[in-house]
Amino acid sequence: MSELRFPLPDVGEGLTEAEIVQWRVAPGDRVELDQVFVEIETAKSLVELPSPVEGVVSSLLVEEGSTVDVGTAILVITTDDGGAASSAPAPTAAETDAADLVADTAGSVSSEGPRPVAEAESGGAVLVGHGSTGPAKSRRTRHPAPGGAHETLAPKQPRAAATEVVVTPHATGERDPRLPVLAKPPIRKLAKDLGVSLANVTPTGPLGEVTRDDIVREASQTSVFRNIQTPEYPEEREYRVPVKGVRKAIAQAMVQSAYSAPHVSLFVDVDATRTMEFVKRLKASTDFAGVKVSPLLIMAKAMVWAVRRNPTVNAQWTDDEIIVKHYVNLGVAAATPRGLLVPNVKEAQEMSLVELATALEKLTITARDGKTQPSDMQGGTITVTNIGVFGMDTGTPILNPGEVGIVALGTIKQKPWVVDGEVRPRFVTTIGASFDHRVVDGDVASRFVADIASILEEPALLLE
Structure with missing residues (x-):
């Protein structure tokens, strides 16, 4: 047996630090190969780290909420017999679905101060990637710990009885308060x-479970300043947010962009009536069944089309040279619970309208769920931001660092417009x-914006 210290890895390119968001294990827990044991937040995304070995957690060396440098030891695991694979029986599909829907009990991650351990050979084990057996199937379970419950990931075990949780469809859409809240882990996250609060959400799922749309709807009905306005905190006159993680990265990027690149901005009003008609036809098309279609899709396609006609807007300034890129990694500014992220669709110029719609939907859902990876936000060449979803007519967007062009789409609404003199x-x-x-x-900027406007006025040009 040996005790291994594991350092915080660099999960992106050149990242120097990360915050320990949530431990999924506690001292004394057994971890399996590839079992996720901690969630960290870098300046770019939330990342789950898998264990490269089997063993028992000896100690957690860093508390939740702490920011540590890459290379800092964060965990000690005691290994035995070379980390043999677990022989726990695999769950059935029905057991997996039932386990995913069972409500978790409230609790907090227990913390234990670091214990001295001897440095040992790690055998090349690192906190990135998966082992040779592939990702381990696991589910969240709770174990009692001093001072409260803690959460860990453990191998799924067959449930002893199928009657542990009685799930009844809710015809009225209202949840029986005597029953646990049913929601899968991604929805809880x-x-x-x-x-x-899941207790305040009206579930609309077929089995009475809470869906993603239920969460988003509840969030949209709650004030952004709910933490200040609730009666529980009447004495609070200020609300302070630590500048770290994504917020710190956003601030640094925006300052760098604003003070290093001389911005010039243009605006134009566009008759987007035919775009709205085109979107309506696409939604009714069988080719787009199950795919979200919105004016942003047409805007994105118009930008790719306009880049081809005005390639210097899709470039990079390096002081020594201008790099004009003949490919489009289209960034989409996304407002997420963690702040503003700009993931990008790789090689957008190669995509059909259906492929682009699918890529945009996947990108948006991933960002909203907090699962955007650092690689998804690297290598962007030009960006679109849809401020119309917030009811804004227009704005002056700031360039994403490393890019020389960004376009904002304002709200689309009916207005009086002169057509053929009327x-x-x-x-x-x-x-x-x-x-x-x-x-x-x-002149190039003007032609580029005019080309985008021409597509929004007549999207049939995309089909030529």
């Missing part, structure tokens, strides 16, 4: 990120765009 109600939007004036001259 989303509720936690959005500050939504004033008619039309769906109108405003496009706002910013460029790095060191790379993009006014």
